Amino acid sequence: MLWIVGLLIFFLDCTKVEAQNDYVYQHNGRLYFPNGKELSLWGVNFQPNLSWEYRDLIRSRTIPLAIDTMKYITDRGLEELEQMRCGLIRCHLTPVDFTDQDGNLVESIFLDILDYMVARAKAKGIYISLALINHMGHNPQAVSNPLPKGKYLVPNSFMTTLKYHDWIYSPDVVVKSKRWIKQLLNRVNPYTGVTYASETGIALYEIINEPRYLSYEAFKESAYVPQYKMWLEKTTLEDNEQAYYHYRKGLVLNYINEMHQWVRDCDAPQPLVWNCNWHKMRIDHRDVFEAVAQSNIEVVSFCCYPGQDLCKRPYYKNPINLTETDYSDFLTECYQNPDWYGWTLLPQFASKAKVVYEFETFYNQSSYLYPAMARLFRSLGAQAATMWHYSLPVYAPYRIGSHVLNVKTTPSKAASFIVAGEIFKHTELYAPLKPAKVVENCSQNYGYSFKQNASYSYSNELVVFSNTSQQSLNDGYNREPKKIIGCGYSAKASYSGNAIYSVNYESDTIKVNILPNVRYNKDLWSLSNGDCVLDYDYTTPYEFSLSSEVRNWLNYRLTDTEKQVVTPIWQSSSDLKFQLVPGTYELIKFK
Helix, strand or coil, rough: CCHHHHHHHHHHHHCCCCCCCCCEEEECEECCCCCCCCCCCCEEECCCHHHHHHHHHHHHHHCCCCHHHHHHHHHHHHHHHHHHCCCCEEEECCCHHEEECCEEEECCHHHHHHHHHHHHHHHHEEEEEEEECCCCCCCHHHHHCCCCCHHHHCCCCCCCCCCCCHHHHCHHHHHHHHHHHHHHHHCCCCCCEEEEECCCCCCEEEECCCCCCCCCHHHHHHCHHHHHHHHHHHHCCCCCHHHHHHHHHHHHHHHHHHHHHHHHHHCCCCEEEEECCCCCCHHHHHHHHHHHHHCCCEEEEECCCCCCCCCCCCHHHCCCCCCCCCCCHHHHHHHHCCCCCHHHCCCCHHCCCEEEEEEECCCCCCCCCCHHHHHHHHHHCCEEEEEEECCCCCCCCCCCCCCCCCCCCHHHHHHHHHHHHHHHHCHHHHHCCHHHCCEEEECCCCCEEEECEEEEEECCCEEEEEEECCCCCCCCCCCCCEEEEEEEEECEECCCCCCCCEEEEEEEEEEEEEEEEEEEECCCCCCCCCCEEEEEEEECCEEEEHHHHCCCCCCEEEEECCCCCCCCCCCCCCCCCEEEECCCEEEEEEE
């Protein structure tokens, strides 16, 4: 069984490793924080610096492409990520945004926002993972909003007309890719005063997002046949499919090691990631996976999109509601099948650390699937995972489709994301996944249920829950946490509105924050016409209650941020109950 291999890997090195430097580092197939503690980071893909993000999602809100505006958007987004308890953001870099025809780095507004985002995330204690090469199918010159002259003029990049496979197959593209990567790594970020190579806030560098490889048939029609024939002449092999796969393995292995050494020669010590794409990728790319396993790369990554196979392409034109879909078989297959994600447990990958570069509950707003996926990821050895992709607050009320997550617009899903983060951070690496518990897994510390569409996580410090009710899941929690975050009911606090709320217990004060409630104008999985999908409700009062731990607070005052006294409604002898609209409140105990 694959889980036995994973368990053996766990016992090889389960102690805290001596701190080595100021950077995240890899040791014996595991990632560690600079202090030597085993790495565990939960987060999202976050990308205000991309022309793709601006063109497809921000520009439609008639927002100008101006540096101050984009900084404001970045700051508001990072504030929400703090509410989501994100420890990591992953961001694609698209060289079309800031390189010229020769691969030289050129100043642009997108590079400026990248600088700013890295600095602001670091200041908030959020690590960054940068995927160095991607295209995303967009030419920034097509942005209709004119760019400022001079510093912010977008160049004509060498990447503009390339196909995905050119990144690896073309020697000329490799040279130009190296050129801009070196210039980026050696560049001093004006907001931090340090180079990208020496930036301790950057945890990982990923060479390529979702690298593509030509099949034998497609390769024979490409411009790269002459270099293959030259290689073939130096061997005793005949031209056939197997010979090509042998060639492709060497090509990929050489590329990975060459780029790995190049980054190291630029004095960047951060672990490097090779992207191993999606489930079933290994079926037609065994040679590629062999190359990755044999390479010098420290980390391998994969994505996970339950439900994507159920949708007709193109996805955005063929929406389907998958919220009530049971993914028991899918998650089990992900773990057990080496051609899905079970390859992460194979011995040849034992020396590689693992991360999840993207994941999402495809066309799915359930409260159980994120936590179930987090448990799967840990069983596969993943130490970091980033959802694709977080909806920035500037356009979140207009966002629908297959990938929708925002702390305000999708409250129950966002709460389940926070639950999943706690499960991810507190589950032992390579802990075996039991198929019987893959979607119905409830214990004293955490739980998630497909049948009840709910999830929770309990600890001495924090209680988090999503879509729970008095009849659902574990209601036996009897500790006194320092913080509560939730959507719905729990034994400690509850709110009858649909917003996320938080409760912070301090020595003489309880602080309560309730985000706006949401009224949906259409289903989040439906087709988009650009209209607002929902309305925020700040004025309707809903019942908020605190449990019996506060019954000794008989002399108290509950105030909102404007210090207006709120009259409590007592409905039991043990709980405090109020009618509250969204806002920030303080329950102050008189001495």
